[in-house]
Amino acid sequence: MTIEACQVPVAEACIEASTARPRGYVKDVLGTDSSIFVIKVGTSSLVRPEHHTLNLSNLARLCEAVKELRAEGHHVIIVTSGAVGIGCQHLGLAAPERQKKRALAAIGQVQLIRYYENFLGALGLTCAQVLLTLDNLANRSQYLNARNTFTELLAYGVIPVVNENDTVAVQELRFGDNDTLSAQVAALVQADWLFLLTDVDCLYTANPKDDPTATPIYEVEDISHLHADTSTRGTQWGTGGMATKLTAGRIATAAGCTMVICNSNTPENIVRIARGEPRLGTKFFPLPHCLKGRKRWILSVPVRGKLWLSAAAVRAVRDRRRPLVASGVEQLEGDFHVQECVSLLDPSGCEFARGLASMAAPELGALLGGAPETHHHPEAHAAGSPHDPHEDCLPCASLEIVIQRGNLVPLAASEDGAASEEQPAAAPAESKMTAAPAPSVKASASDQDLVKAVAALKVSAAPHSGSSNGCRGGGCGGQGCCRVQSKSATHGSAYSSVSAKDAALHHLGNAVGGRMAASATA
Numbered sequence: 001m002t003i004e005a006c007q008v009p010v011a012e013a014c015i016e017a018s019t020a021r022p023r024g025y026v027k028d029v030l031g032t033d034s035s036i037f038v039i040k041v042g043t044s045s046l047v048r049p050e051h052h053t054l055n056l057s058n059l060a061r062l063c064e065a066v067k068e069l070r071a072e073g074h075h076v077i078i079v080t081s082g083a084v085g086i087g088c089q090h091l092g093l094a095a096p097e098r099q100k101k102r103a104l105a106a107i108g109q110v111q112l113i114r115y116y117e118n119f120l121g122a123l124g125l126t127c128a129q130v131l132l133t134l135d136n137l138a139n140r141s142q143y144l145n146a147r148n149t150f151t152e153l154l155a156y157g158v159i160p161v162v163n164e165n166d167t168v169a170v171q172e173l174r175f176g177d178n179d180t181l182s183a184q185v186a187a188l189v190q191a192d193w194l195f196l197l198t199d200v201d202c203l204y205t206a207n208p209k210d211d212p213t214a215t216p217i218y219e220v221e222d223i224s225h226l227h228a229d230t231s232t233r234g235t236q237w238g239t240g241g242m243a244t245k246l247t248a249g250r251i252a253t254a255a256g257c258t259m260v261i262c263n264s265n266t267p268e269n270i271v272r273i274a275r276g277e278p279r280l281g282t283k284f285f286p287l288p289h290c291l292k293g294r295k296r297w298i299l300s301v302p303v304r305g306k307l308w309l310s311a312a313a314v315r316a317v318r319d320r321r322r323p324l325v326a327s328g329v330e331q332l333e334g335d336f337h338v339q340e341c342v343s344l345l346d347p348s349g350c351e352f353a354r355g356l357a358s359m360a361a362p363e364l365g366a367l368l369g370g371a372p373e374t375h376h377h378p379e380a381h382a383a384g385s386p387h388d389p390h391e392d393c394l395p396c397a398s399l400e401i402v403i404q405r406g407n408l409v410p411l412a413a414s415e416d417g418a419a420s421e422e423q424p425a426a427a428p429a430e431s432k433m434t435a436a437p438a439p440s441v442k443a444s445a446s447d448q449d450l451v452k453a454v455a456a457l458k459v460s461a462a463p464h465s466g467s468s469n470g471c472r473g474g475g476c477g478g479q480g481c482c483r484v485q486s487k488s489a490t491h492g493s494a495y496s497s498v499s500a501k502d503a504a505l506h507h508l509g510n511a512v513g514g515r516m517a518a519s520a521t522a
């Protein structure tokens with residue numbers, strides 16, 4: 001893994017290079033090559049913790065930034081938290097009661113949207129309220145309805161203001177955090193940019209409030225190699241943290257979107273970052289492939305289980321885009337049914353793909369518990385597929401297909417960095433301020449959150465010249481680049497004042513039931 005924290009000079013007044021991607025359904029309907037921005041603002045950025053009052057200046061400057069983007073012809077969707085916090089503020093409560101968050105959200109949402117309406121309205125912009133629950137996007141026809149509605153709103157020049165529909169969402173069908181929701185929305189509309197505004201400047205190697213050696217990370221080419229745990233809880237107001245931001249990053253970058261974490265106190269930086277100015281936040285580059293419609297939708301399906309694969313199976317699935325057969329599964333977790341989404345993890349626990357299961361958990365568990373037997377991965381013998389027979393010789397219980405190729409969605413580039421079969425880069429769009437070009441990176445995936453990510457990092461200041469795996473945004477030209485490399489054994493601390501929550505990856509794992517383990521080699 002290489003994550004760059006580049007000490008690069010500020011880019012000359014440049015508009016970032018246009019992306020070489022198909023513009024997607026929404027832009028096709030809109031008939032535009034302008035960029036689509038999704039901007040997420042968290043509770044900690046909207047509600048002042050000391051007084052529990054609204055942070056009017058942040059909100060006002062956010063709306064001004066939106067105005068600037070609209071003036072340049074770009075489309076903007078805001079994903080906002082704050083309903084619960086503002087509900088408490090409205091009732092004069094010091095803190096939300098856990099059982100009453102739904103009611104508080106109902107009270108606060110009215111106030112929240114009123115503020116947006118006032119601030120955006122004062123700038124001549126119209127906003128629309130969109131409240132979503134997880135099942136709205138998990139259901140394909142509702143997903144397409146939602147996409148059509150967003151498209152129509154953007155065609156009107158309106159600013160959709162999105163929040164989770166906290167009032168009706170039941171626990172199993174919640175996004176649980178707006179970081180994930182914003183990434184889902186970005187994937188839905190095929191946004192070029194997803195900005196997560198929060199109360200820190202960027203991603204750090206450690207919590208800058210606790211650790212004076214904490215170093216900012218400005219560019220992340222391979223989010224999939226970040227390792228983190230979920231041990232730190234979120235605040236009483238919001239539910240997100242850096243952990244959920246990394247989850248969002250995996251979804252957004254897999255969907256071809258550039259994601260940025262930056263400070264909500266300076267929303268005017270959104271425009272500067274999109275123009276290519278470096279070191280104003282952490283930029284996560286999109287994966288080189290571009291998912292087609294149905295596979296893009298699979299990113300919105302709640303994850304109901306996890307499958308740990310053997311190294312050989314990871315290579316077959318990730319690098320050669322083979323279907324997953326039972327022989328490659330070493331362990332499973334969760335009580336998923338047929339056609340439910342499962343997360344695929346490599347032997348180190350990194351999530352590198354998701355897919356819709358062709359068999360239910362009990363059925364797969366029974367197969368994995370079968371007699372050990374050694375035989376070849378069937379895909380290794382596919383006509384014309386070069387393979388190392390040793391690599392493909394898997395101890396397995398079954399060759400039955402667990403996930404069809406068409407139901408597999410990569411969250412990482414293949415080891416050789418090549419774009420997948422999903423959809424190659426197309427002709428560049430001639431647009432201003434479009435997303436950064438897809439990087440050529442090596443990546444696998446992870447389903448971890450931030451604390452382990454920090455633990456997995458080692459910082460070494462070293463001169464470094466820009467390369468395909470090096471600095472982006474102009475390159476450091478050997479002027480000194482703080483390179484962050486993988487380190488597996490040590491432990492670090494959370495690096496965000498927005499604490500990570502233990503239930504950060506709601507849709508990735510929290511809905512998963514009791515652990516069911518079986519070894520193909522046992």
Ligand SMILES: N[C@@H](CCC(=O)OP(=O)(O)O)C(=O)O
Pocket residue numbers: 041042043044080081082083084085105163164166176177178179234237238239240241
């Ligand atoms: N939907 C909830 C916020 C959930 C949430 O993710 O909050 P945050 O961690 O502040 O982004 C609300 O409006 O209060």
